[in-house]
Amino acid sequence: MKALCWEGVGELAVRDVPEPRIRAEGDIVVKVRASSVCGSDLHLINGYVPAMQEGDVLGHEFTGEVVETGPGVRKLSVGDRVVVGSIVACGGCWYCRTEQYSLCDNSNPQPVFAEKLWGHSPAGIIGYSHATGGFTGSHAEYVRVPFGDVGAFKVPEGVSDDAVVFASDAMPTGWMAADFCNLTGGEVVAVWGAGGVGQMAARAAQLLGAERVIVIDRLPERLATAADRLGVETVNYAETDVLEALREMTAGRGPDACIEAVGMEAHDVGPAYAYDRAKQSVRSQTDRPTSVRQAIIAARKGGTVSIVGVYAGLVDKFPLGAAMNKALVLRMGQMHAQRYIPMLLDRLAAGEIDPGYLATHPMPLNEGVRGYEVFEKKQDGCLRSVLHP
Numbered sequence: 541m542k543a544l545c546w547e548g549v550g551e552l553a554v555r556d557v558p559e560p561r562i563r564a565e566g567d568i569v570v571k572v573r574a575s576s577v578c579g580s581d582l583h584l585i586n587g588y589v590p591a592m593q594e595g596d597v598l599g600h601e602f603t604g605e606v607v608e609t610g611p612g613v614r615k616l617s618v619g620d621r622v623v624v625g626s627i628v629a630c631g632g633c634w635y636c637r638t639e640q641y642s643l644c645d646n647s648n649p650q651p652v653f654a655e656k657l658w659g660h661s662p663a664g665i666i667g668y669s670h671a672t673g674g675f676t677g678s679h680a681e682y683v684r685v686p687f688g689d690v691g692a693f694k695v696p697e698g699v700s701d702d703a704v705v706f707a708s709d710a711m712p713t714g715w716m717a718a719d720f721c722n723l724t725g726g727e728v729v730a731v732w733g734a735g736g737v738g739q740m741a742a743r744a745a746q747l748l749g750a751e752r753v754i755v756i757d758r759l760p761e762r763l764a765t766a767a768d769r770l771g772v773e774t775v776n777y778a779e780t781d782v783l784e785a786l787r788e789m790t791a792g793r794g795p796d797a798c799i800e801a802v803g804m805e806a807h808d809v810g811p812a813y814a815y816d817r818a819k820q821s822v823r824s825q826t827d828r829p830t831s832v833r834q835a836i837i838a839a840r841k842g843g844t845v846s847i848v849g850v851y852a853g854l855v856d857k858f859p860l861g862a863a864m865n866k867a868l869v870l871r872m873g874q875m876h877a878q879r880y881i882p883m884l885l886d887r888l889a890a891g892e893i894d895p896g897y898l899a900t901h902p903m904p905l906n907e908g909v910r911g912y913e914v915f916e917k918k919q920d921g922c923l924r925s926v927l928h929p
């Protein structure tokens with residue numbers, strides 16, 4: 541079958557790869573109908589998560605049809621239309637039972653790499669490097685989903701592939717970002733990053749009670765889309781001093797909650813990380829202000845900073861002093877997909893969240909290389925390219 545593969549830092553290609561097979565009793569195989577690019581993939585493509593191997597199939601945000609089930613699968617049958625959370629979780633360990641699915645103890649079959657980097661191994665992630673399981677991704681005709689009963693959810697009638705695909709990742713990530721802010725109503729929430737994740741975080745903050753949401757980016761089309769679709773306020777950081785603008789917009793107090801939905805490509809003055817091809821290693825560029833630092837400095841005293849942008853290594857000059865002395869609450873993590881997807885599918889079917897507008901560039905799988913180019917360069921108003929095998 542055809543699949544879009546990582547071939548080295550900055551290099552992708554559509555290749556022929558073996559079709560997946562059922563390997564464990566809880567596995568399902570899904571025939572992919574739509575598979576979206578995500579900002580997380582840029583970290584892999586650009587070498588900021590140094591645990592990729594040549595030929596790895598990318599893709600973790602997808603929807604499709606069940607074509608095979610392992611003998612232990614109870615809830616799903618061949619023919620079911622499903623959306624699959626990108627986080628792999630066993631459903632039975634202590635972390636899963638307490639709904640902290642992205643910390644699952646049993647879903648990373650090769651935890652050594654993560655343990656070396658981070659002390660412990662979090663959950664596996666489909667199509668997301670050998671630090672999180674080495675699972676083959678969804679930019680392919682078929683994909684194997686481990687623990688199918690836990691990770692795959694039936695799609696409600698009448699919801700299109702190009703909308704429901706975002707219930708896989710961008711929607712639950714955005715929701716978790718806002719959920720971490722413990723909103724009780726009336727808050728001002730600032731969101732760094734107007735990509736798919738930032739836009740879904742902004743919508744979630746509104747639904748969870750924020751009175752005002754301010755979205756920060758440098759891309760005028762993305763800011764305009766967020767303003768039009770969601771009715772948020774916007775700040776363009778290429779034109780305006782963000783800290784000053786936020787201070788002014790909140791009468792000096794600062795946002796109650798700051799959501800960081802940017803991650804390692806943060807480019808106030810260039811990426812916060814650099815890949816050294818000769819040494820095959822990643823180093824952080826310590827003098828560069830990241831959106832994380834800005835969020836911490838902007839937040840009001842006693843406020844919350846919720847980080848869902850992905851970081852894999854060290855962030856130097858992390859302003860711990862500001863966080864400590866302002867008594868901030870810091871929350872962060874990979875999203876607990878399975879905790880949020882059922883509720884989000886209900887909201888999607890009810891029209892409360894309409895993520896379909898993120899699918900600006902639908903295209904066939906064999907044009908996937910171009911799909912990433914348009915997405916990475918944010919050309920032509922691209923929010924997300926969605927690949928159709």
Ligand code: NAD
Pocket residue numbers: 578579580581582583709710713732733734735736737738756757758759762777801802803804805806807808830831847848849850873874875923
């Ligand atoms: P994206 O590339 O589409 O969007 C990122 C946006 O951030 C861009 O619009 C870019 O212009 C903007 N940006 C860059 N520097 C900025 C700055 N200094 N201030 C404000 N905005 C800035 O990516 P996306 O798909 O929306 O994903 C965003 C982040 O969320 C990525 O790091 C991704 O890995 C992460 N993510 C996390 C999870 C999770 O489980 N925690 C899941 C999915 C994605």
Ligand code: ZN
Pocket residue numbers: 629630631632633634635636637643644645646647
């Ligand atoms: Zn588990």
